[in-house]
Amino acid sequence: DVKVTQSSRYLVKRTGEKVFLECVQDMDHENMFWYRQDPGLGLRLIYFSYDVKMKEKGDIPEGYSVSREKKERFSLILESASTNQTSMYLCASTRQFTNEKLFFGSGTQLSVL
């Protein structure tokens, strides 16, 4: 079975801190995604990556950056965390140029105080 693993289930940070959210997949997928999930808003795409070191902005990239140094790992970075970034963050992966389903991690609930 495909596994998408997010490093932390719960994270509490202070305003202004630099925050790293890590995601690892074990199926050699080219594409990886970061979404945030908020009640009433559903999932919104922050960034995605289609290859090592390659990235594209999603619908809400402001305040975030990403890093993909290895194919299996995709990191989401909050340069200076703010309270409006308190949310559930979901990572997903899939194979490139296919109609295969997205495989999701179980999420990281980030609270910024």
Next chain:
Amino acid sequence: GDSVTQMEGPVTLSEEAFLTINCTYTATGYPSLFWYVQYPGEGLQLLLKATKADDKGSNKGFEATYRKETTSFHLEKGSVQVSDSAVYFCALRTGLIQGAQKLVFGQGTRLTINP
């Protein structure tokens, strides 16, 4: 831009009741449509999909028909179980960007089934 609208939740039903969760979409072109489900404490997983008009997706007793004329993809199940309690997301994909599927999700509908 492309968008998906789901019925407001939460929805609470008794076991064995009939379920409908409405989903309508706005998109250019001919999108593929999906229902994803999120069980408590887990990530999303694909429930069913349809890739062209009049297609019916089905899985685990759930069904949804791609209706182009009404731009809808309503989720139905004839007899729900307690284990169906979850959050359900309708989504569409209009194409690939750099080979990656870009999905647009609805806001999600929380379903609770009481025994």
